[in-house]
Amino acid sequence: MKVSTLLGLLPGTALASDVLSVAFFAKEKNHLYDFISTNNEIDYGCRPVVMAADGEHKLHAIISEEQLHHFKRSLNSDVVRIETLHNLNKRQTATAPIGKGDRFKGGKVAPRGLGTRKPSEYAAFQSAGILNADEVYTAMKGLEKEYGLTLFTPPHKTFEGTSLIGGVASKAEKVKKDKQHIYFTSGIHARERGGPDNLIYFISDLLYANEHRIGLTYGNNTYSNSDVKKALAAGIVFIPMLNPDGVRHDQANSNLWRKNRNPASATPGKPRSVGVDLNRNFDFLWNFTKHFDPSTSPASTDPSSEAFYGTAPFSEPETQNMAWVYDEYPNIRWYIDLHSAAGTLLYSWGDDINQSHDPKQNLFNPEYDGKRGIVDDELYREYIDQEDWDNISYQANRTTAAMIKAGGSVFEPQQAVGLYPTSGASDDWSFSRWHKNKKVNKVYGYTLEFGYPTNFYPTSAEFIQNIIDTNSGFMEFILTADEIGLKG
Ligand SMILES: [Zn+2]
Numbered sequence: 001m002k003v004s005t006l007l008g009l010l011p012g013t014a015l016a017s018d019v020l021s022v023a024f025f026a027k028e029k030n031h032l033y034d035f036i037s038t039n040n041e042i043d044y045g046c047r048p049v050v051m052a053a054d055g056e057h058k059l060h061a062i063i064s065e066e067q068l069h070h071f072k073r074s075l076n077s078d079v080v081r082i083e084t085l086h087n088l089n090k091r092q093t094a095t096a097p098i099g100k101g102d103r104f105k106g107g108k109v110a111p112r113g114l115g116t117r118k119p120s121e122y123a124a125f126q127s128a129g130i131l132n133a134d135e136v137y138t139a140m141k142g143l144e145k146e147y148g149l150t151l152f153t154p155p156h157k158t159f160e161g162t163s164l165i166g167g168v169a170s171k172a173e174k175v176k177k178d179k180q181h182i183y184f185t186s187g188i189h190a191r192e193r194g195g196p197d198n199l200i201y202f203i204s205d206l207l208y209a210n211e212h213r214i215g216l217t218y219g220n221n222t223y224s225n226s227d228v229k230k231a232l233a234a235g236i237v238f239i240p241m242l243n244p245d246g247v248r249h250d251q252a253n254s255n256l257w258r259k260n261r262n263p264a265s266a267t268p269g270k271p272r273s274v275g276v277d278l279n280r281n282f283d284f285l286w287n288f289t290k291h292f293d294p295s296t297s298p299a300s301t302d303p304s305s306e307a308f309y310g311t312a313p314f315s316e317p318e319t320q321n322m323a324w325v326y327d328e329y330p331n332i333r334w335y336i337d338l339h340s341a342a343g344t345l346l347y348s349w350g351d352d353i354n355q356s357h358d359p360k361q362n363l364f365n366p367e368y369d370g371k372r373g374i375v376d377d378e379l380y381r382e383y384i385d386q387e388d389w390d391n392i393s394y395q396a397n398r399t400t401a402a403m404i405k406a407g408g409s410v411f412e413p414q415q416a417v418g419l420y421p422t423s424g425a426s427d428d429w430s431f432s433r434w435h436k437n438k439k440v441n442k443v444y445g446y447t448l449e450f451g452y453p454t455n456f457y458p459t460s461a462e463f464i465q466n467i468i469d470t471n472s473g474f475m476e477f478i479l480t481a482d483e484i485g486l487k488g
Pocket residue numbers: 045046189192339340341
């Protein structure tokens with residue numbers, strides 16, 4: 001039986017049947033690439049990541065019990081074997097709760113992060129739980145009321161008629177649109193719980209520390225008040241929840257919902273066929289069947305897939321809103337899209353291995369259509385200017401070092417292609433804009449994956465640790481950006 005038909009067995013509204021976090025192991029990494037290519041409808045998380053593991057190679061995925069039986073029957077375990085890590089349904093009893101009600105009282109109360117608090121105060125955070133989708137809005141209103149944070153509403157409403165909310169954290173009293181150099185987003189993949197929280201609490205910390213003339217502490221990292229001022233002076237534009245419809249759906253159903261809620265391409269009776277994977281919808285080699293080697297699967301044309309790319313580049317209001325920010329704030333230079341769950345900081349490019357000697361091998365050159373995405377070959381590698389490569393990898397090393405020092409988790413800096421390509425992602429599209437049109441600012445784009453592999457619903461303790469890890473990372477990222485340069 002084909003895996004795509006098995007996926008239909010995944011229930012649409014609740015985890016009624018067992019959902020399993022598994023890892024596939026192989027001695028040869030090529031065997032895992034082949035596995036991904038022939039099983040491209042499986043849920044590999046944000047993107048398939050093949051990593052080294054004790055002399056073997058490992059690939060994480062989320063599958064149903066039916067799929068597990070299928071693989072146990074069909075896989076030659078001498079080549080690729082499967083191990084069950086945990087049962088996500090059973091584990092869910094231990095996950096951090098979604099907050100009830102509104103802890104910010106419609107915006108009368110401002111959020112305050114962990115960096116300005118003592119660890120003895122973290123327990124209250126844990127019990128209040130993850131921000132519900134409405135609280136993301138009232139938290140932002142609270143920051144506006146308390147500190148005068150500038151809010152904005154991107155122009156495109158979601159399928160369910162929701163407006164997104166964004167903010168600009170800046171040192172200047174009146175925000176100048178051309179003085180903002182940092183851009184952060186989160187919540188594009190709905191199920192990646194804690195993403196919006198990480199971002200909102202970080203901004204809350206900066207604003208609180210600035211007002212009270214104090215520094216910040218995240219685990220083993222401390223930052224001075226002058227670091228805080230420097231971070232705000234860099235000018236931070238942010239959208240904490242890019243995919244509010246998806247987040248609401250995931251929070252209401254706890255069904256590991258990833259995509260948005262656009263039903264235009266859906267098949268009636270197949271609830272998982274609703275929605276577009278927004279992080280395959282950006283205009284970066286979007287039409288992957290044309291641009292990539294046919295043996296690779298950087299996205300999917302199947303609406304039932306978790307990696308469904310939509311009907312056109314930027315077909316979705318959420319991705320249009322993300323892009324609109326670059327038009328409004330034209331001097332953004334550094335971008336992070338926050339995801340979970342892995343423990344990596346990914347930098348461009350994501351379509352093939354980087355090289356800096358042949359500018360003709362670039363994503364806009366039609367001569368190389370059909371050749372991209374095979375990481376082990378020399379037929380095509382993506383061109384990157386050496387200075388850009390040095391800058392972005394230096395930044396990734398510095399930021400991951402700070403996150404590791406914070407004390408909780410393992411983080412690895414990695415070129416986004418890792419060992420498997422992706423098309424249509426926000427980080428690569430951000431970096432590619434300047435390559436297409438030299439009149440726009442050059443942006444260094446990153447994907448920060450916090451947490452532990454395929455663990456999208458953190459426990460309460462992990463939820464707290466993720467805030468500490470990512471907030472250290474954000475702070476270090478901005479300070480390093482300031483050191484390398486905020487202007488193009
Ligand atoms: Zn993601």
